[in-house]
Amino acid sequence: MSLFVLATLRNIHLGVIMFAAAAGVGLWLGGMSMDDIVGGFPISLLVLLAGVTYFFAIAQANGTVDRIIESVIKRIGDRAVILPFALFALTTGIAAMGAPLAGLVMMPIAMPLAKKYDIDRVLMGLSVGSGISAGGFAPTSLFGIVTYGTAHSVGIPLNPMVLFAIALGVNILLLIAAFFMFGGPRLLRSSTRFDSKAALHVDLESEPPLPGHPFERQKYSAWSKSATETQSSGVMVEESAATSKMSGVQIVTVVCMLGLIASVITLAAIGLEPDIGVLCFVFATVLTLVDPRTGRNAVSKIDWSTILMVGGIITFVGVLEHMGAVDMLGEAASQVGTPLIAAFVICIIGGLVSAFASTTGMLAALVPLAIPLVSGGNIAGWAVIAALGVCSSIVDVSPFSTVGATAVSTVDEEERPRTAAILTKWGLSMVVVGPALTIGALVVPSLV
16 A cells, blocks of 8 residues: 555656565565566456557547537437436447446546536436446456456456446446436426537537646546547538538448447356457457558557556555465454444445545555455455445545546636535545445455
8 A cells, every 4th residue: 555655646657666575575575476477467467458459549630520420419309418328328329339438538528518508517427427337347447447457357257247237237326326416306306408519519619738647637638538529520610510421431440449349248148258458459450450550559558557556556465475475364354243244344445545546556466466355255346346446436536536536626716616615525425435336246245
């Protein structure tokens, strides 16, 4: 934990300091060889993250993602009441495309729409935030890859689709609760109509200040800049541009997206373990052959920063495991009480720390350390890991995290104090609500 604090205070890349710590601790205290230390670097996760971010970087660069956003917004209907749910669904889809924070491109669109159609800004912010949390656990996105990939690396079977279904279900429940708490019933009674064409001309004159954690700012800045450029160059210009047909490259990209989804589902259905990273590289190769220039430029968009961060954390955890730190945690966990209470405590810790630190970092660090909780076989390991993952992400709507800070920065200045206060209460309440909901729904039924 001290390494997380040091990296945050000094604005150092977490993966760098973790990898250096793994080498130092392993050599001097663990008596390990350098080959053994480096051997703990998760190559399979590297392939997953590189393949997914490369494929969807191509889809972003050739404009396919932007065209999908336009198409969906034009077809979601004309009642304002459906906007929070429509934006949740759209954000979920975008966040599922490799990087959860890509869903932040919807926040500057959602907040002006909320103002125009008199929707509570908190509700709209939670809609986008919940979509990011849900989509992030898709088998093709970062939270999901880190969670089930790390679980598999330590011998805990966790189905990627089950993880995604759990995250999606929890966030839908939270969105429904937010809908009725923040003006939903009034929208149901209102006759306000939603102008789908006007939604494509939302003003994004200013980019919000960079919020959040140092490990996520660069990624957010890139996606936010992309969103702003898209609005100014593609969506906000002439209406003919918004209604034009997709190019041949974009059609091929959509076909490849559908092919990727179909491949994952088919392989899982017939009992095989789909390697999503390899599949992404296969379909990315197709797109590169169709459009070599975009494919070549997309190589620089591979999320090497996250790969290094996750790799450094898991390598360090591997050293700790070799030295017996995991066994010590098991003894400490057994003294907490029943495995159920221990699982509840670790989910609270994950949520609390994640509210102020990198969610990805928390997932990579805490998933392996949850092994002692399930080593006795009294509770299902997949249930504990899934609960821990969801609890670490639903707190991100607090203003102390990137998602919540973005929501606050995209509302009018006079509305920011109220929005920040409510999102703070909501985010911190999720530290307790999340574990209570997920442990009750997932872990309790698994008790034997």
